[in-house]
């Protein structure tokens with residue numbers, strides 16, 4: 001794997017943050033064949049979109065983001081030197097309608113990577129969150145880009161060494177970091193290596209075995225099913241019990257009226 005840099009200042013700063021040896025020794029098949037490290041970008045997702053004509057497998061990481069994004073134009077709080085802000089470019093040769101499960105695959109890869117760095121069990125929350133002790137430690141933003149060939153940008157944010165003061169008053173109630181949960185700092189470079197390795201493996205599994213396989217694996221790492229939830233989509237609030245993921249990666253809930261409802265996107269909140 002090759003690490004390149006955009007300018008000398010970024011390179012020096014980044015290399016003092018990431019000592020680079022472990023990243024250099026990565027052996028990957030799809031994702032992480034090339035890694036670009038920045039000190040600061042607006043958003044790693046936006047940065048990687050400048051490279052849509054490249055082969056898949058490019059990864060961009062940044063030490064901070066000034067305009068980190070969540071879904072629907074929301075912000076992703078990205079303080080310097082504490083979190084992981086990573087985007088990967090993939091161009092799977094599959095129909096674009098099969099792209100949404102890539103978010104599930106990215107979440108699965110992230111939860112697998114986090115397991116080795118968290119004292120408490122990290123759980124997936126459909127469709128794109130990872131929670132530790134009911135607080136959000138990671139979020140995924142996948143974006144479909146271009147059409148010749150179609151590509152997907154996988155954006156992953158992980159709260160690693162944030163102290164409570166790093167979070168706004170609102171986020172203090174809903175967000176957490178590995179440091180806050182474990183009581184000790186985590187080596188971000190080791191976690192990045194694990195994350196890229198897991199992404200590469202799970203993406204390979206997705207290409208080989210399809211969405212059903214990913215949905216089954218995903219199901220093993222969530223505590224969502226059986227819980228009372230609300231799901232908001234398109235301004236409509238649905239209330240019911242989360243039942244399962246279908247083979248296509250859709251969430252099935254049983255509404256309070258006993259009706260089976262399937263969703264491929266939405267905002268889930270646990271009730272009670």
Ligand code: BT5
Nearest residue numbers: 043045068069070071074076077086139140155156157175
């Ligand atoms: C997400 O959106 O959770 C997707 C986050 C993806 C961030 C990565 S970082 C690398 C790449 N580059 C980007 O620009 N983005 C990706 P969503 O489900 O919409 O959640 C956003 C909501 O999470 C916000 O409205 C806040 O309530 C909350 N939030 C913001 N920053 C947070 C943080 N650092 N930790 C926990 N929660 C946060």
